[in-house]
Amino acid sequence: MQILIKGARVIDPGKMDALMDIRVDNGVIADIQPPGVILPLDSAVIVYDAAGCIATPGLIDMHVHFREPGQEYKETIATGCSAAAAGGFAAVCTMPNTCPVNDNAQVTRFILSRAAEACGVRVYPVGAVSKSLEGKSLSEFAELKAAGAIAVTDDGMPVRSSLMMRRAMEYATGIGLLIISHCEDLELASGGCMNEGETATRLGLSGIPNIAETLMVLRDIALSELTGARLHIAHVSTFESVRAIREAKRNGIPVTAETAPHYFTLTEEAVGAYNTHAKMNPPLRTQKDVNAVCEGLADGTIDVIATDHAPHSPVEKAVEFDHAANGVIGLETSLALGLRLVASGVLSMTGLVEKMSSNPARILGLTSTLSVGVPADITVFSPERAWTVDARQFRSMSRNTPFDDWVLKGKAMLTMVGGKVVFDEMT
Amino acid sequence: MQAFTKKDILDMTSLSVEEMSLILDTAERMKEISERPVKKVPTLRGKTVILFFYEPSTRTRTSFDIAAKRLSADSISLSGSTSSMVKGETLLDTARNLEAMKPDIIVLRHSSSGAPYILAKSLKASIVNAGDGMHAHPSQSLLDMLTVREHRGKLKGLRISIIGDITHSRVARSNCVGFSKMGAHVTVCAPPTLIPKGMASSYGVHVTHQMKEAVADADVIMMLRIQKERQSGFFFPSEREYSRLYGLNREMMAYAKSDVLIMHPGPINRGLEISPEVADGPHSIILDQVTSGIAVRMAILYLVTGGA
Ligand SMILES: [Zn+2]
Ligand SMILES: [Zn+2]
Numbered sequence: 001m002q003i004l005i006k007g008a009r010v011i012d013p014g015k016m017d018a019l020m021d022i023r024v025d026n027g028v029i030a031d032i033q034p035p036g037v038i039l040p041l042d043s044a045v046i047v048y049d050a051a052g053c054i055a056t057p058g059l060i061d062m063h064v065h066f067r068e069p070g071q072e073y074k075e076t077i078a079t080g081c082s083a084a085a086a087g088g089f090a091a092v093c094t095m096p097n098t099c100p101v102n103d104n105a106q107v108t109r110f111i112l113s114r115a116a117e118a119c120g121v122r123v124y125p126v127g128a129v130s131k132s133l134e135g136k137s138l139s140e141f142a143e144l145k146a147a148g149a150i151a152v153t154d155d156g157m158p159v160r161s162s163l164m165m166r167r168a169m170e171y172a173t174g175i176g177l178l179i180i181s182h183c184e185d186l187e188l189a190s191g192g193c194m195n196e197g198e199t200a201t202r203l204g205l206s207g208i209p210n211i212a213e214t215l216m217v218l219r220d221i222a223l224s225e226l227t228g229a230r231l232h233i234a235h236v237s238t239f240e241s242v243r244a245i246r247e248a249k250r251n252g253i254p255v256t257a258e259t260a261p262h263y264f265t266l267t268e269e270a271v272g273a274y275n276t277h278a279k280m281n282p283p284l285r286t287q288k289d290v291n292a293v294c295e296g297l298a299d300g301t302i303d304v305i306a307t308d309h310a311p312h313s314p315v316e317k318a319v320e321f322d323h324a325a326n327g328v329i330g331l332e333t334s335l336a337l338g339l340r341l342v343a344s345g346v347l348s349m350t351g352l353v354e355k356m357s358s359n360p361a362r363i364l365g366l367t368s369t370l371s372v373g374v375p376a377d378i379t380v381f382s383p384e385r386a387w388t389v390d391a392r393q394f395r396s397m398s399r400n401t402p403f404d405d406w407v408l409k410g411k412a413m414l415t416m417v418g419g420k421v422v423f424d425e426m427t
Numbered sequence: 428m429q430a431f432t433k434k435d436i437l438d439m440t441s442l443s444v445e446e447m448s449l450i451l452d453t454a455e456r457m458k459e460i461s462e463r464p465v466k467k468v469p470t471l472r473g474k475t476v477i478l479f480f481y482e483p484s485t486r487t488r489t490s491f492d493i494a495a496k497r498l499s500a501d502s503i504s505l506s507g508s509t510s511s512m513v514k515g516e517t518l519l520d521t522a523r524n525l526e527a528m529k530p531d532i533i534v535l536r537h538s539s540s541g542a543p544y545i546l547a548k549s550l551k552a553s554i555v556n557a558g559d560g561m562h563a564h565p566s567q568s569l570l571d572m573l574t575v576r577e578h579r580g581k582l583k584g585l586r587i588s589i590i591g592d593i594t595h596s597r598v599a600r601s602n603c604v605g606f607s608k609m610g611a612h613v614t615v616c617a618p619p620t621l622i623p624k625g626m627a628s629s630y631g632v633h634v635t636h637q638m639k640e641a642v643a644d645a646d647v648i649m650m651l652r653i654q655k656e657r658q659s660g661f662f663f664p665s666e667r668e669y670s671r672l673y674g675l676n677r678e679m680m681a682y683a684k685s686d687v688l689i690m691h692p693g694p695i696n697r698g699l700e701i702s703p704e705v706a707d708g709p710h711s712i713i714l715d716q717v718t719s720g721i722a723v724r725m726a727i728l729y730l731v732t733g734g735a
Binding site for chain 2: 190196197198199200201202203204205206207209273274315318319320321322323
């Protein structure tokens, strides 16, 4: 089966930015030529007219929570993959805080087997740093890696012990496994449920100060410098964290970082009158932090946009604010929110593709390119198409988004993984 | 008389100056009922008031209960332990169950800030916030204002100093909003650990850490209860030191105006934040606050049901 994507602006960062036709044959990119050169001779060729669209290497979301195993009423691997495909993602990295925790090869293999039955979006499981995320003993990194884990993290439950984090990093260098850190000093966060500051004070909610994140960012950077281990910092939300990472990179410490669309789009004011769909960890911060995150994206301090897609049902969200679970879903709005950064001049279109595909691929050791001979992971999106977010229409099983009813511009039209179309809004 | 159009009383922020004045004026008239030999009028006969106290509070619940009974409403008390909240039912589930009993008013006390909003959004009954987390306690603030107004004849231009654990106090927050709206000047005073970030800018109040500064010049000094548990959160080193720096005692009263009014929302930690001779002294209007509480709550129940 051959597929021809015609007339898209093809952006392959560092390699190509031009109007091109792409021919996919047998799951791989067979040819890329200026418009009109490739002729669809065979009747078995499916032709997509992608004029006005942008075609990029398949987008990668390196931070999602699919709730399988354990909380399939929030999201399964199948529904999560379907939501990813609809958002233009060809690959995702799933966090290990499932039930049971992905701290052993068996769970990793289970996730991969479920993923194989899903729509085709590539799933890269991330294993746990510590057994049961308890921060007491290390999980078996080598076994996790052999089973298919692409990195390790205790996301959601920060590694408290500095000694354990040091050993985890040292040990990981021997295996060549990336450590992803959810940076949070739980004591400084002291049970807070939103950003510390004026809004929390007005609402009578206990606050989480910026330093709860930044202190751990500083610790982990120092440990990365000590051990030489590659460190990836998850969901950066504060001005001070951006500054610390910028400084670390300047000093040659092997650190990379991601932020999520809500951190460059929303401030703490989105909490409004106790809106639990604006509750996540780390919390939404102030305009100063939003500006710093945007600057960090612009100057390369922050390498990646990842969603921290965290599905929850009304059981966890339609409750008192302090009792509500942390997290928002993001797969189906991420690209459009990223395109706002292009519209506002924070990123170039190529820059956005780097943050959503090339850079996560580089950090994770994956391929992200549109060259002849590589598996055809391709995202085609319309940068101009306006649409209204309607959470009820999401492919995700959950509805916990702070962007419901927003009018956004830009939408995935075609998502292809290894030549297989996993999402199609063109035909 | 002007009409009161609010379905709910959730916080001081959502009440206008006119609405606050109307509640206070109505409360003043209600006071007379409590002076009668038969302390009951038929105003709310046939109305049902549910006192839903998810967090225990004998004082506030009793005050609302008496208020409802003096207006001839049927009042039913439900506490967190007798309701099904403990069995994993959500607040909204419980509230819908309550609604099915057709109450006219639900008075809610809850440990979570914002909980009354959840009820107000989804129920037809009037919701009266009897204290939510660290957020708001509008009936307490209104009764404080009524008490001060009775003693001073006005609120505008008065200097109110609120001294104590501001961070965890819904009374402080509601009084900062309420008194400021009525034209009084509010100062809050506590160690820096017990003043939340952005207090001055979000409430438009003056912040000081010096007790003397808060006491001098004040027309009203409002002391807040200090909870001993706060020591474990490192908010202050010891009760002894707290009391020395922020306790209102005879020595500190020497810096106060000669006609200063002393208030406390209760219950009092005698000898900790306020010394017995000050609490029981000539400046204290603490018991007047209790009396005003019933009148203000009668006014609230009366007005949210449409003043009918
Ligand atoms: Zn996290
Ligand atoms: Zn996460």
